[in-house]
Amino acid sequence: MKPRIQWPLPVSILLILIILFVTMGVTHGQGNQETSGKLRNPLNVHNGADPWLEYYEGNYYLAATTWASGLTMRKSPTLAGLKTAEPLQIYFETDSSRCCNMWAPEFRLLDGPNGLRWYFYYSAGTWGTYDNQHPHVLESAGTDPMGPYTYKGQLYNTWAIDGSVLQLNDSLYFLFSAFENGLQSLFIAPMSDPWTISGERTRISEPEYDWEAAGSYVNEGPVSLHHDDKTFIIYSASACWTPDYKLGMLTYSGGDPLSADSWTKHAEPVFQRSDENGVFAPGHNGFFKSPDGTEDWIVYHANDSTSGGCDGGRTTRVQKFTWNEDGTPNFGVPVSTTEEIAAPSGDIGSDPLPEFPALVISRFKARSYDNAYLRHANFLVRVDSLVNPIADSQFVIVPGLADSEAVSIESLNFPGFYLRHQRNAVVLTPDDGTESFEADSTWWIRPGLADSTWISFESYSQPGKVIGKLFNVMALVAQADITTDRAREDATFLEERAQ
Ligand code: AHR
Numbered sequence: 001m002k003p004r005i006q007w008p009l010p011v012s013i014l015l016i017l018i019i020l021f022v023t024m025g026v027t028h029g030q031g032n033q034e035t036s037g038k039l040r041n042p043l044n045v046h047n048g049a050d051p052w053l054e055y056y057e058g059n060y061y062l063a064a065t066t067w068a069s070g071l072t073m074r075k076s077p078t079l080a081g082l083k084t085a086e087p088l089q090i091y092f093e094t095d096s097s098r099c100c101n102m103w104a105p106e107f108r109l110l111d112g113p114n115g116l117r118w119y120f121y122y123s124a125g126t127w128g129t130y131d132n133q134h135p136h137v138l139e140s141a142g143t144d145p146m147g148p149y150t151y152k153g154q155l156y157n158t159w160a161i162d163g164s165v166l167q168l169n170d171s172l173y174f175l176f177s178a179f180e181n182g183l184q185s186l187f188i189a190p191m192s193d194p195w196t197i198s199g200e201r202t203r204i205s206e207p208e209y210d211w212e213a214a215g216s217y218v219n220e221g222p223v224s225l226h227h228d229d230k231t232f233i234i235y236s237a238s239a240c241w242t243p244d245y246k247l248g249m250l251t252y253s254g255g256d257p258l259s260a261d262s263w264t265k266h267a268e269p270v271f272q273r274s275d276e277n278g279v280f281a282p283g284h285n286g287f288f289k290s291p292d293g294t295e296d297w298i299v300y301h302a303n304d305s306t307s308g309g310c311d312g313g314r315t316t317r318v319q320k321f322t323w324n325e326d327g328t329p330n331f332g333v334p335v336s337t338t339e340e341i342a343a344p345s346g347d348i349g350s351d352p353l354p355e356f357p358a359l360v361i362s363r364f365k366a367r368s369y370d371n372a373y374l375r376h377a378n379f380l381v382r383v384d385s386l387v388n389p390i391a392d393s394q395f396v397i398v399p400g401l402a403d404s405e406a407v408s409i410e411s412l413n414f415p416g417f418y419l420r421h422q423r424n425a426v427v428l429t430p431d432d433g434t435e436s437f438e439a440d441s442t443w444w445i446r447p448g449l450a451d452s453t454w455i456s457f458e459s460y461s462q463p464g465k466v467i468g469k470l471f472n473v474m475a476l477v478a479q480a481d482i483t484t485d486r487a488r489e490d491a492t493f494l495e496e497r498a499q
Contacts (some may be wrong), residue, residue, distance in 0.1 A: 037343035039080035039351040041317040041335060042302075045359065046415040048316035050104040050162070050221065050284040053082075053292055053299040054145065055344075061145045062108060063090075064118075064301070064316060068416055068430030069099035070140075071122060073146055078349020079318060083356075090147045091120070091138055094433050098136055098151060100127035104162045104284065106220065107145060110172075112194045118145050119152070119194040123161040127429075128379040135163035135176060135355065137195045139418070152195040160187075162284070165194065166224040168231055168257050177220035183207055184218045186235055187248075188258060203262045205250055206365060207237060211269050214247065215239025217246070221284035227296075230327050236283035237269065240310035243280035243303065246272035270331055271300070280306050281314070290344030295320050297344060298331055309389060312415040332459035359499040361394045361412055367450050367492035374474070374493060376411060376428040381419060381474045390415070399443035406460050408441050419443075419467075421459060421476040426467055436461065443467075448492035449482060456491050466491045 023219045044273050049065040062074040062082050072087035093099035107120040118140035125133035128210040135156055138149035155163060166173040172191035177184055178201075185374040192198035207217035221236035225364040226310040231252040231332060238244050249266040256262055275281045285300035298321050301314040308314065319341060321331045335341060343349055364374040372385040375393035383395060391413035400406030401418065420441040439461035448454030451468065459476055468477030468491035482488055 025402075029039075029318050037078060037347055037349040037351070038340050039083075039343050040340050040348070040354045041319070041337050042315035042356075043079075043082045043318065044316050045356040046412075047087075047312045048313065049310075049312070049314040050287045051299045051301055051316040052106045052108075053288050053316075053318070054107065054110065055288050056145055058291075059145075060288075061107070062224070062299075062316065063105035065103045065105070065312075066430075067101055067312060067414060069093050069102065069127070069433060070126075070431060071102055071105060071120070071270070075146060076349075078347050079136070079343050080349045080351040080427075081354075083351070083353045088146065090150050092433060093124075093151070098154070099124050100432075103133070104393070106164050106223075106286070108165055108192045108194075109143065109145075110165070110167075114139065116143050117194075118143065118147075118149075120149055121155075121163045121165070123163060125159075127319060127432075131159075133159055133161045135160050135174075137163075137200050139195070145219065154411060155195070155197050162221045164221075164223050165191070166231075166233070166257070168224070168252070171257075173257055175224065177218075177222065177235075180206070181323040184216075184220060186219045186222050186233070190258060199258070202258050202260055204233075204260050205235065205248075205265055208265075209237075209267070211244070211246060211272075214236035214244035215242035223286055225329060226289055227323060227329065228327055232329065234265065234270065234285060234329070235286075235377070236286075240281065240283065243273055243306040243308070245281035245283040245310075247285060247300075248285055251328070252375040266328075270329065271298075272332065274333045274336075277334060277339075278304060279334035279336065280304070280308055282312075282317070282334045284369045290320075291346035294324075295345050299323065300334070302334060307389070309391065309413065310415040311391070312411070312417075313391065314412050358395050359412070362409075363393050363399050363496045363498075364455075364493040365496055366490075367448065367454055367494070368469075368486065368489040374416075376417075376419075379417075379428045381426040381428060383469075383474065394420070400460060402440035402442035402460055406442045406444050409443065409457075419457075421462070421465075421467075424470070424476045426474040426476065448494075449479070450485065451491035454492045456493070456496045 026163040051064045053062045070089045071091040073090045076082045076087040078083040103123045120138040123133045137152045139152040160176045162177045164175045174189045183206045187201040189201040190199040216239040225232045235251040237248045246269045249270045250263040279304045282302040299318045364371045366383040372383045373393040375387045394412035396410045401408045411417040417430045418441040442460035444460045446456045459465045467477045
């Protein structure tokens with residue numbers, strides 16, 4: 001048994017004090033910024049739209065729009081660590097009245113009738129469309145943001161999106177975006193508990209300024225922000241598919257929050273594109289504090305180019321913001337993805353991935369036409385020339401979902417969506433919870449039927465069948481039925497790669 005080192009008492013106490021001091025100084029950001037880490041935006045390479053981010057009990061939690069029937073959460077002890085954190089599925093819904101195209105998550109720790117619980121709000125509608133979007137809420141079993149969650153309810157049965165909870169004057173209110181008089185506007189309604197709307201809605205903002213009407217008249221993504229004795233609602237304005245999507249601000253002027261007169265709109269946007277920094281369509285934000293509670297941060301999505309759309313190509317960005325003399329927030333300018341920023345105070349994480357590796361993007365040129373490519377449109381797959389947006393014909397080849405020796409073909413602008421066959425049609429779908437999803441989304445790359453230097457896609461789940469054409473629609477066709485030159489050409493493609 002090793003002799004114990006006998007320190008004189010004062011040294012061992014000194015050691016403990018030194019360890020305590022260093023630990024406190026490093027993990028709680030006492031004093032200088034040198035203890036803070038560094039990071040660069042974005043926090044993900046796609047599927048980063050409409051992000052919500054919370055810091056809770058030593059970890060950051062991040063959720064974003066999934067476009068599908070599952071909700072995911074990333075967890076990391078450092079902000080930069082979210083970049084490589086696995087998005088874990090925390091909920092999956094097969095009831096079509098509660099899913100299937102999930103947008104705009106928001107999760108808040110609220111002390112309601114069931115005690116302290118996380119309430120996870122999302123909008124969901126018909127898969128592959130913008131239709132039938134309704135706000136829903138889940139409740140956690142305890143106080144772990146990772147869940148498990150159970151379905152708690154639907155808050156509206158009319159079209160409404162981007163639900164968010166406002167806590168003001170010891171009351172709960174539901175903020176959301178919906179249509180009135182043909183304009184997508186902001187509304188507020190009272191809540192009797194975190195899952196129940198208890199009164200009529202009031203419209204508190206409609207798009208009225210030119211900066212709220214780029215591409216379409218839109219006010220959406222309302223989020224409350226409190227500072228000292230002031231309350232604001234920061235919201236997104238203009239069409240999300242334009243580079244001029246931006247943030248606006250309402251200031252609470254006192255009185256009944258359910259009265260439109262209690263909210264005053266700022267005449268100018270408060271956060272918008274920076275051509276100099278290469279950031280476009282910044283919007284649909286959330287707010288969080290640094291681990292030591294001393295700093296205010298904004299999380300938002302944006303595109304890297306003016307041609308970016310309102311799709312899975314949007315990525316999550318974060319930056320610190322300050323306050324003006326008059327107590328209003330100063331969000332500054334969206335930072336460039338090349339700029340290294342200091343991590344939140346008290347966060348010593350180093351950036352594991354300053355720059356995401358460039359995706360290898362593939363397009364599949366059809367043998368049977370000049371300059372035509374395989375593309376998805378309304379989640380059906382066909383061959384088109386002059387594809388617009390070109391992203392509809394851009395894919396990323398990944399290891400096969402059912403067999404990593406094979407491949408799966410993931411959409412670039414709808415990440416998490418894969419080329420699959422369904423009832424013999426070739427379509428683009430996300431994981432729909434069926435057992436056949438993975439097998440039907442897995443393909444073997446074979447020498448092209450019309451030209452062995454090109455390729456054909458043989459189904460993993462139905463060997464001997466390839467992506468071909470039936471009645472002028474891309475379909476799964478038995479190789480034995482492909483007997484003409486035209487049919488062979490319809491099943492033959494040339495992969496073109498770009499980074
Ligand atoms: O990103 C999906 C939806 O698009 C968001 O919920 C909404 O803010 C935007 O219009």
